[in-house]
Amino acid sequence: MTVAAGKLVRMAEQITANLAHTDDYGIVSAKVADHLNRFWDPRMRQALLEYAGREANSLSPALRMALPQLRDGGE
Amino acid sequence: MPMSLYYNVGAESDLGTPAPDPGAATVSLKIDGIPIAVPGGASVLRAAALAGVGVPKLCATEDLAAFGSCRLCLVEIEGRKGYPASCTTLVEAGMEVRTQTPRLAELRRNVMELYISDHPLDCLTCSANGDCELQDMAGAVGLREVRYGYEGANHLDKPKDQSAPYFAFDPAKCIVCSRCVRACEEQQGTYALTIGGRGFASEVMASQNEPFAASECVSCGACVKACPTATLMEKSVVAHGQPERAVITTCAYCGVGCSFRAELQGDRLVRMVPDRNGKANHGHSCVKGRFAFGYATHKDRVTSPMIRDSIDQPWRKVGWAQAIDTAAQRLRGIQERWGRKAIGGVTSSRCTNEEVYVVQKFVRAALGNNNVDTCARVCHSPTGYGLKTTLGESAGTQNFDSVMQTDVILLVGANPTEAHPVFASLMKRRLSQGAQLIVVDPRAIDLVDSPHVRAQFHLQLKPGTNVAVINALAHTVIDEGLEDEAFIRSRCEWDAYQTWRAFISEPRNSPEALAEAIGAPAAQLRAAARLYAKAGNAAIYYGLGVTEHSQGSTMVLGIANLAMATGNLGREGVGVNPLRGQNNVQGACDMGSFPHEFSGYRHLSDAVVRGKFEADWGVQLDPKPGYRIPNMFDAAIAGEFKGLYVQGEDFAQSDPDTQHIYAALSAMECVIVQDLFLNETAKFAHIFLPGCSFLEKDGTFTNAERRISPVRKVMAPLTGLDEWRITCRLSTAMGYPMDYRHPSEIMDEIARLTPNFQGLSYELLNEVGSVQWPCNAAAPEGTPLMHVQEFVRGKGYFAPTPYVPTEERSTARYPLLLTTGRVLSQYNVGAQTRRTEAVAYHREDRLEMHPADAEVRGIVDGSWVGVKSRAGETVLRAKVTDRVQPGVLYTTFHHPESGANVITTDNSDWATNCPEYKVTAVQAYPVSKPSEWQEMFRRFAVKQERLAAPVAAGGAGASLAPAATGRKEGLETAKAES
Structure with missing residues (x-):
């Protein structure tokens, strides 16, 4: 277990909101995925993916679209 | 040649008047028959000093504009009547100056006779004995008697003012040369001192003739340094006497990074005097750097390593070998039980570049993970992100001196007179010359309205609305056609600019749409934008009021966008300038302290860069980012992160949501704290490794203008072990030997592996004093201004900056x-x-x-x-x-x-997790x-x-x-x- 899922989702949604200068989810999700890939520990990405597997509908559309672009979910 | 304990320097010379503006044509003249060529605009007094001719003087000093009041530096000039003061007389071609004639000797002796007729004759017991210009001048002019006697009216009974903590004021010894008053005005810009009264009744007064401690004096020490007698004297000199040696070193407080002469008697530090040759401070200082060094020898210093099994147990004092073996065993044990990634380390912005570098190397190479972060996480991490994204380099663009070419200063979320006082003085000097100022701050900081400085605009925004302000300013620039299109076309990515331009032009980013959220009128926002955009040279300075927000990174992007859009980058007087909180924030970031990058801000995933480190360090490195500080704490509470090596950082006081931090620290099996004191975090520690103050170190600090300055040992470590050696021994004990012989070898490795530091060495620093990176083959003595021809990333990148209000907002419960x-x-x-x-x-x-x-x-x-x-x-x-x-x-x-x-709270910047210290919704009530x-x-x-x-x-x-x-x-x- 890594950083609590609730906190990770909140952080990921903040990243998404701050990169969402346009309504084009394709553009935004690519930026979100790049950010998470560059700056997050893989354990946090993995935990986010696990959460999304259970609660995908609670995530914003752009964040949902970013998830398949995350690299190396776990180790 | 390593910097060392014995790098002593001689007394500071004083040429009498400041250097003239550079670029003036050379003027040739003769002084006492000696031909000399000096830059035009120099005084005769300065020319004489450069020719090796000492002219007696009292009111003149190189640090202050010529004043011409003491009448001691009189000279004769061929073809001129009278005896002009050489300090206020400028050199002219062909001048023939005589500094020693019988008439001049008589005049000077008369002047000194008058001074001494109203001066105590307690030279032998005077605190200035050995460093008194009045005494020296009495000797120089050959004063042998005072014909007036000592019985008449005098000032000898004036009481001393001991109210200031660090210096004493003894008006009985004052010669009213005005050096203190001028230092307060010209160097510090506080205007706390004045000469009250007239004629014989003239006297130095603080504020309205108040004790120094009750006056507007900020204890910068400029007056004390300027005083030629014992009138204003450091209490430490009164107590201990004159220092006998001096070592040039760098202050360990804020990000200005002032150069100081540490003046000593043996190993005892008697005083710190700002170094006139310091390129960041030019001989000025603030109360902290000048006087607040007593902590280094405070009784609370812990000088022996200590260990305990749990925080409920008493500490046990142990030797270094046992402490290091215990630390290594416990960290290794955790890795065996919980995995390689269950531990990490944190580097400190208060430590030297070399100390920081070995800690991040220890984590990556010896612990085998990337769980390393630095306290810049909680201050300037958004600066790193924002400036890297837009300009290509995670650093300020200018040197401090650049502000003297600025026409308009946009100051955002920074309070330089409190937090960066020496730079604030430079800024005030420029403002008093007529530059204009826009302050963006929720609070009326001193610079909004203080003597000789008044902001044209104070945008008194509501906390949390920085991005709204910067968007409103940028919108105005585009809306009113104030952008510098030629600059944008030649220097920036045009497609990205078009995207940004479309975004910023949207009505939601207009001052009119955002004024209510900001709490400032739209007309004021527009007027401020016009002032900045039309300035000629406009410069942005910002502090933690920009970064410590949930949109801190967006704001840094917005600042860079505004500067690019108006062409305010790449030359003197402009730029984007983060004011760093601590002495080595810039350096700690440069050294590869962040979990996702190596030194020089290069991402771990770059196989070429990683390969170089792997080859040099002889170990395979993890290509994926590790935890940031807040992630470490969250993971600790989740039971997954178990051990932490903390270099000079006090989370338990400095990080947000204290109770969360307490819970995280309590959840770890092994917390190792390396610090001067048993600080708040050490209360949760299991191993304490005593660190050294900056006075006990050789190394370097890098200030907010990317200036790498030497830190020199003035006394041996009280702990018996250099801090960098502690880390190296711990690493060695964990199976990854690090065996540098001196910090200069660590710097050599940094230079070898980091392109921006390629040309750097201790030899170079000893030679030129300090260097601003990049320092490499293209810039062998460093780079004062960045992005001159092109941005580091090539073309500047405009990043859209949507205003996303913080989730931390006032409510009925927390209004x-x-x-x-x-x-x-x-x-x-x-x-x-x-x-x-x-x-x-x-x-x-x-x-x-x-x-x-x-x-x-x-x-x-x-x-x-x-x-x-x-x-x-x-x-x-x-x-x-x-x-x-x-x-x-x-x-x-x-x-x-x-x-x-x-x-x-735990709310943080979206991009970097820098905590949102600057906005917390609260209720307040009497208790x-x-x-x-x-x-x-x-x-x-x-x-x-x-x-x-x-x-x-x-x-x-x-x-x-x-x-x-x-x-x-x-x-x-x-x-x-x-």
């Missing part, structure tokens, strides 16, 4: 917004400054509150106020003031028992006793003090009591009164 900051006399968590006389200036953190908010709550100035947020509750004393706007509270965080961070947290804090502090006691009895001198505070008594008084 006020709390923001935080610093005061001049204290430094960050106060671990150093609270252990100096500086506590006299700031014994407690106060809660600033607008009179309207105070009145409705029944709160009066000085009463106790409960402050509660969703994170916690604390109690502070009120300071009712209209410096803050209604609805906004402000406090400082220098005293641990204040618990300012008990109330700050009569400390908060529950404060009661708990006190019990815990008392318990930990007891656990440290056996060590103290053994001689290590450990004390856990919060240093030097008036708070405890204050709270108890409040209780008694209730």
Whole structure:
């Protein structure tokens, strides 16, 4: 277990909101995925993916679209 | 040649008047028959000094404009009548100057005779004995008798003013040369001193003839340095006498990075005097760097390593070998039980580049993971992200001196007169010459309205609306056609600019749409934007009021966008300038302290870069980012992160949401703290490795202008072991040997592996004093201005900056917004400054509150106020003031028992997790006793003090009591009164 899922989702949604200068989810999700890939520990990405597997509908559309672009979910 | 204990320098020379502006044509003249060529605009006095001719002087000094009052530097000039003062007479071609004639000798002797007729003759017991210009001049002019006698009217009975903590004022010894008054005006820009009275009654006065401590004096020490007699004298010199040697080193307080002469008697530091040749400070200083060094030898210093199994046990004093073996065993044990990634390390912005570098190397190479972060996480990490994204380099663009070419200063979320005082003085000098100022700050900082400085605009925004402001300014620039299209076309990515331009032009980014959220009129926002865009040279300076927000990174992007859009980058007088909080924030970031990148801001995933480190370090490195500090704490609470090596960082006081931090530290199996003192975090530690003050170190600091300056050992480590050696020995004990012989070898490795540092070495620093990176083959002596021909990333990148309001907003339950900051006399968590006389200036953190908010709550100035947020509750004393706007509270965080961070929350910058210290929704109400947290804090502090006691009895001198505070008594008084 890594950083609590609730906190990770909140952080990921903040990243998404701050990169969402346009309504084009394709553009935004690519930026979100790049950010998470560059700056997050893989354990946090993995935990986010696990959460999304259970609660995908609670995530914003752009964040949902970013998830398949995350690299190396776990180790 | 390594920098070392024995790098002593001689006395500072003084050419009498300042250097003229560069670029003037050379003028040739003769002084006492000696031909000399000097730059035009120089004084005759300076020319004489350059020719090796000493002209007697008292009111003249190289640090101040010529004044011409003492009449001692008189000379004769061929073809001119009379005896002009050489300090106020400029050189002219063909001049023939005589400095020694019988007539001049007579005149000078007469002048000295008058001075000495009203001066105590206690030279042998005077504190200036050995360093008195009056004494020297009496000798130089051959004064042998005072024909007037000593019986007449005089000033010899004037009482001393001992009120200032660090220096004494003895008006009986004053010769009214005005050097102190001029230093206060010209160097410091505070205008606290004046000459009151006329003629014989003339005297130096602080403010309205008040004691220094009660006056506007900020104790920068400029007057003390300027004084030619014992009138203004450091109390440390009064106590110990004149220093006998000096070492040039670099201050360990704020990010200005002032150069100082540490003046010593043997190993005793007698005083710190700002170095005239220091390129960041040009001979100026502030109260902290100049005077607040007593912490280095404070009785609370722990000088022996200590260990314990749990934080409920007493500390045991052990030798270095045992401490290091224990640390290595425990860290290895955790990795065996919980995995390689269950531990990490944190580097400190207060440590040297070399010390920081070995800690991040230790984590990556010896621990085998990337769980390394630095305290810049909680201050300037958004600067790194924002400037790297837009300009290509995570650093400020200018040198400090560039401000002297600026026409308009846009100052955002920074309070330089308190937090970066020496740079503030330079800024004030430029403002008093006519540059204009826009202040963006929720609070009326001093620069909004102070002597000879008044901001044209104070955009008094509501906390949390920075991005709205920067978008409104940028919108105005585009809307009104004020952009510099030629610059944008040649220097920036055109497609990205078009995207940004379309975004920023949207009506939602207009001043009219955002004015209500910001709390400033649209017309004022537009006028400020016009002033900035049309300035000619406009420069942005910013501080933690920009970065410590949930949109801190967006704001940094926005700042860079605005500068690019108006062409304000790449030359003198412009730029984007983060003011760094601590001495080595820039350096700690440069050294590869962030979990995702190597030194020089290169991402771990870059296989070529990683390959170079792997080859040099002889170990395979993890290509994926590790945890940031807040991630480490969250993971600790989740039971997954178990051990931490902490270099000079005090999370338990400085990081937000204190109770969360306490829980995280308590959840770890092994916390290793390396620090000068048993700080708040050390109360949760299992191993304590005593560190060294900057006076005990060889190394380098990098200031806010990317200037790498030498730190030189002036005394041996009190602990017996250099800090970098501690890390190296720990690494070696964990199976990854590090065996440098000297910090210069660490710097050589940094230079070898980091392109921006390629040309750097201790030899170069010893030769040129200091160097601004990049320092490489293309810039062998460094780079004062960045992005001159092109941006580091090639073309500048405009990043869209949507305004996403913080989730931390006022509600019915928490209707006020709390923001935080610093005061001049204290430094960050106060671990150093609270252990100096500086506590006299700031014994407690106060809660600033607008009179309207105070009145409705029944709160009066000085009463106790409960402050509660969703994170916690604390109690502070009120300071009712209209410096803050209604609805906004402000406090400082220098005293641990204040618990300012008990109330700050876990909300953080979206891109970097830099905490949102600057916005916390709170309620405030009158109370009569400390908060529950404060009661708990006190019990815990008392318990930990007891656990440290056996060590103290053994001689290590450990004390856990919060240093030097008036708070405890204050709270108890409040209780008694209730």
